[in-house]
Amino acid sequence: MDHLESYQALYQRACERKGGPARLEAMLGEPLSPEALAQLGDDRILAEFTRKVFQSGFVWRVVDDKWSGFEAVFFDFDIEKVLLMSDEMLEKKAQDPRIIRNFNKVKTVRDNALMMADVARQHGSFARFLADWPASDIIGLWAYLKKHGSRLGGNTGAYALRMLGKDTFIISQDVEAYFRARNVVSGGINSKRNHQAIQQAFNQLQQQSGRSMQALSRIIAFSQGDNFMQPEAVESPASQVN
Structure with missing residues (x-):
């Protein structure tokens, strides 16, 4: 999936749209441990x-x-x-x-x-x-x-x-739109082929980032759509947040 963005590019855009790393991290949440x-x-x-x-x-x-x-x-x-x-x-x-x-x-x-x-x-x-x-x-x-x-x-x-609390991504409208824009999926979103392609993409992002599927799902969603937040008064670089 060479046409997918890197995790860092996704994370940076989500930070810019949601007002910085601290605000973004507060919105991600984490699943329960096994x-x-x-x-x-x-x-x-x-x-x-x-x-x-x-x-x-x-x-x-x-x-x-x-x-x-x-x-x-x-x-x-x-x-x-x-x-x-x-x-x-x-x-x-x-x-x-x-x-x-x-x-x-x-x-x-x-x-x-x-x-x-x-x-x-x-x-x-x-x-x-x-x-x-x-x-x-x-x-x-x-x-x-x-x-x-x-x-x-x-x-x-x-x-x-x-x-x-099970670690899972969600194929929300924003997540679906993201993958459609990058030609990862086509046709009915719930087809077996599309689910496999999306799982592969999330696995790739997880290997890059070490983040949970839940966090990755929300980062993708927050990098899409029309909702923005004002930036924090003091914002640390996105590269400092794992």
């Missing part, structure tokens, strides 16, 4: 999958405002309890005013709990499975969630992973 991620309860992972499924195509704030209701309706996302829900119980819960009443999305709670339970039997926990998956093949994890989970394709699974 050790910390492995300590998550699988109930919290199922909760985040469910939150992102319901937020997909909907107003995120409305789902967040109702979230205490979701926790109550779905037994705090206890995997074993969720797996015991019958079809009739799911239909009843889909009518509960404490949540967003969408039966097709309600069904994903049990479906995704089943996927997670199957994985946990092999890996000890679903959290350990996530922690052990290499960021250098994060698109493989996306594909796994899409194939074996319910409604976790597209960016839904990726956003859930990001919120959980």
Whole structure:
């Protein structure tokens, strides 16, 4: 991918657009370490999958405002309890005013709990499975969630992973625009070929920089678009920040 910019060129432009290295670094965040991620309860992972499924195509704030209701309706996302829900119980819960009443999305709670339970039997926990998956093949994890989970394709699974602390890039509009402008991708953004090309580009940038996929994803996004910030009064050179 010789036509890609270097990490340093990307970082410098993002610094210039966001007001300097200190401001940029404050906006990047960092994922959890694999050790910390492995300590998550699988109930919290199922909760985040469910939150992102319901937020997909909907107003995120409305789902967040109702979230205490979701926790109550779905037994705090206890995997074993969720797996015991019958079809009739799911239909009843889909009518509960404490949540967003969408039966097709309600069904994903049990479906995704089943996927997670199957994985946990092999890996000890679903959290350990996530922690052990290499960021250098994060698109493989996306594909796994899409194939074996319910409604976790597209960016839904990726956003859930990001919120959980798994190191992942996000193909946002700005990230997609960046790669299209450099002819890295063409056609449907979620094709296997495009995902592989984007993963390769991120792996290359990571080898240059040592940064997380999360940080690189945001640096690319912040180097694009129309949003600028005023520079800091005192700005250190971008080359001093790793």
